[in-house]
Amino acid sequence: MANRVSQWFRKLSGHHAHHHHRKMTREDFQKLPRHVAIIMDGNGRWAKQHRLNVAMGHRQGTETLREIIRHTDDLKIEALSIYAFSTENWKRSKEEVGALMQLILDFFASEIDELDEKNVRILILGDKAALPEKQRDTLIEAERRTAKNTGLHLNIALNYGGRAEPARRG
Numbered sequence: 001m002a003n004r005v006s007q008w009f010r011k012l013s014g015h016h017a018h019h020h021h022r023k024m025t026r027e028d029f030q031k032l033p034r035h036v037a038i039i040m041d042g043n044g045r046w047a048k049q050h051r052l053n054v055a056m057g058h059r060q061g062t063e064t065l066r067e068i069i070r071h072t073d074d075l076k077i078e079a080l081s082i083y084a085f086s087t088e089n090w091k092r093s094k095e096e097v098g099a100l101m102q103l104i105l106d107f108f109a110s111e112i113d114e115l116d117e118k119n120v121r122i123l124i125l126g127d128k129a130a131l132p133e134k135q136r137d138t139l140i141e142a143e144r145r146t147a148k149n150t151g152l153h154l155n156i157a158l159n160y161g162g163r164a165e166p167a168r169r170g
Contacts, residue, residue, distance in 0.1 A: 035079040036072060040065070062103050066111065073118055073152045081125075081155040104135045104158070108142050115142075119151030126160035 040061055065082065072080045085100060092100075115122065124139045131139070139158070 029076060032075055032077060034077065035081065036077055037081040037083070038065075038068065039083040040085075059103065062107055065107075069111075069115070069120070069152075069154065073120065077152065079153040079155065081157065083157045083160065085126075085158045086160055087127075101132060101135055105138055108138050112142055112145065115154065116146055116149065119149045120146060121149040121151065121153050122146045123153065123155045125155055125157040128159070130159055 069080065085104075089100065090097060122142045122145075124143055128136050128139055139156075
């Protein structure tokens with residue numbers, strides 16, 4: 001799933017191998033969506049298909065997310081919402097949940113400087129209070145640091161409720 005989304009963004013932004021199209025015009029940009037939402041799902045299945053452990057699947061999903069964020073910004077899409085970790089995900093194995101919690105720390109440690117430099121505003125949706133302290137502090141700091149940015153609005157849903165409540169603001 002993530003690979004197809006990434007390919008779509010590459011194609012739109014002209015970053016694909018078989019690029020025989022003209023440059024995008026203002027009219028082309030006006031046809032793009034203003035807000036794109038992605039549910040991060042299928043990383044574990046992808047890992048199993050490639051005979052990798054589930055943590056590696058989640059790590060690959062994060063790499064794809066980095067690429068998607070860059071393309072979204074290049075295309076001047078106003079908002080990107082990522083549904084990354086629902087309350088249902090707490091039911092997964094302790095190892096998988098631990099790997100996902102570590103990915104939160106790794107992602108922001110490696111990406112916050114570039115996101116801030118590119119004027120991206122980060123908003124965390126969901127119940128931050130129920131997350132481990134390190135993760136909660138990292139997320140709150142990312143929101144604080146980018147609060148005045150006026151570029152891409154990157155909404156990341158973490159620890160959000162079930163079907164009836166896809167993104168409660170925490």
